[in-house]
Amino acid sequence: MTVKLQVNGVEHAVDVDPDMPLLWVLRDVLNLTGTKYGCGQALCGACAVHLDGQVVRSCVTPVQRAEGRAVTTIEGLSADGSHPLQRAWVALGVPQCGYCQAGQIMTAAALLAGKPKPTDDEIDRSMAGNICRCGTYPRIRAAIRKAAGIADD
Amino acid sequence: MKRFVGPVLLSALGTVACATPQSAEPPRAAATPVDKTSGDLRSPAFFEATVPDRVERSRALFLEATRVFLHPRCVNCHPAGDSPMQGDAQYLHDPPVWRGSEDRGVVGMECTSCHQDQKLDLARVPSAPMWRLAPRVMAWAGQSAHGICEQIKDPARNGGRTLDRIVEHSAHDPLVAWGWTPGAGRVPAPGTQALFAEIVRAWVESGAECPAEEARR
Numbered sequence: 001m002t003v004k005l006q007v008n009g010v011e012h013a014v015d016v017d018p019d020m021p022l023l024w025v026l027r028d029v030l031n032l033t034g035t036k037y038g039c040g041q042a043l044c045g046a047c048a049v050h051l052d053g054q055v056v057r058s059c060v061t062p063v064q065r066a067e068g069r070a071v072t073t074i075e076g077l078s079a080d081g082s083h084p085l086q087r088a089w090v091a092l093g094v095p096q097c098g099y100c101q102a103g104q105i106m107t108a109a110a111l112l113a114g115k116p117k118p119t120d121d122e123i124d125r126s127m128a129g130n131i132c133r134c135g136t137y138p139r140i141r142a143a144i145r146k147a148a149g150i151a152d153d
Numbered sequence: 154m155k156r157f158v159g160p161v162l163l164s165a166l167g168t169v170a171c172a173t174p175q176s177a178e179p180p181r182a183a184a185t186p187v188d189k190t191s192g193d194l195r196s197p198a199f200f201e202a203t204v205p206d207r208v209e210r211s212r213a214l215f216l217e218a219t220r221v222f223l224h225p226r227c228v229n230c231h232p233a234g235d236s237p238m239q240g241d242a243q244y245l246h247d248p249p250v251w252r253g254s255e256d257r258g259v260v261g262m263e264c265t266s267c268h269q270d271q272k273l274d275l276a277r278v279p280s281a282p283m284w285r286l287a288p289r290v291m292a293w294a295g296q297s298a299h300g301i302c303e304q305i306k307d308p309a310r311n312g313g314r315t316l317d318r319i320v321e322h323s324a325h326d327p328l329v330a331w332g333w334t335p336g337a338g339r340v341p342a343p344g345t346q347a348l349f350a351e352i353v354r355a356w357v358e359s360g361a362e363c364p365a366e367e368a369r370r
Binding site: 019021040041042043045048054055056057059060061062065107108110111113114115122125126127128129131 | 247248249250251259260261262263265266267269270271273274275276277278
């Protein structure tokens with residue numbers, strides 16, 4: 001079956017099983033490998049992407065759900081790595097191993113799009129489903145605050 | 154982060170058999186080593202035959218329906234607080250989630266970020282259309298059958314539904330239907346959706362009487 005979807009502003013028609021997870025399409029068909037496979041069960045957040053601006057766990061999202069809709073991956077968050085979150089991530093050296101970070105940033109981007117000045121509690125609640133085995137949580141929160149222009153305590 | 158999400162054990166998402174519910178009908182043969190059902194519901198005909206008093210019969214019918222309302226497949230998303238429960242042991246949803254302002258999660262962690270609107274064979278995530286939490290005014294967790302009954306009858310707390318629409322909702326709502334087809338080895342709600350709806354209909358037609366506060370199924 002041919003599924004038509006827009007990924008990072010580019011129209012694609014992919015000939016795949018409509019139940020194929022969106023993550024498989026992104027990584028194996030479209031070669032967009034910035035989005036990572038973590039648990040495959042929607043439990044860790046490494047595969048988070050945006051579907052019409054909403055965060056979805058692409059490892060459990062059938063590609064047919066994306067039919068005719070706009071997908072944004074970490075590669076499409078900005079053209080040159082200049083999204084405020086990406087700049088804050090670099091400035092604060094947030095990643096350690098880095099595996100979860102694409103998902104962290106995509107979730108954080110959705111948060112700031114919906115709540116430009118989130119409280120710490122709102123940051124924690126929105127980010128609670130993105131697991132980081134390296135434990136970079138304090139730097140993640142600090143970078144979100146920095147990107148949001150929230151002054152340090 | 155204030156809440157650290159530890160490693161998730163997939164096995165913790167598994168199900169355990171429910172206690173066998175009481176039933177006046179003949180017990181079914183217990184041939185399987187693990188009971189993966191929640192037992193049957195007693196039909197409206199049973200109550201018609203055994204409870205001649207209309208008011209008492211109506212109350213008994215609601216108590217029977219309460220076995221569905223308070224089954225983990227149903228009550229887990231009718232929590233008393235802002236986070237759903239999970240599994241037959243009814244622990245807090247993992248990863249941690251909150252209802253948000255519209256009962257659909259918070260930005261970045263919406264219910265439908267993970268829960269799909271169609272069956273998902275490749276993962277254990279429960280899926281049904283419009284996956285969401287029941288509004289806080291529809292909390293069933295910790296409620297008595299009497300409390301649930303009064304809530305269901307109250308348009309201010311039942312989504313503005315008439316009793317006929319409650320019956321319709323019970324019979325055909327796809328998210329309600331998930332309770333009997335939860336997939337991934339989960340224990341379904343007792344009986345069938347059709348029988349549950351018949352009980353709710355019989356309750357309405359018998360006057361929609363509420364059980365006493367102390368009544369328990």
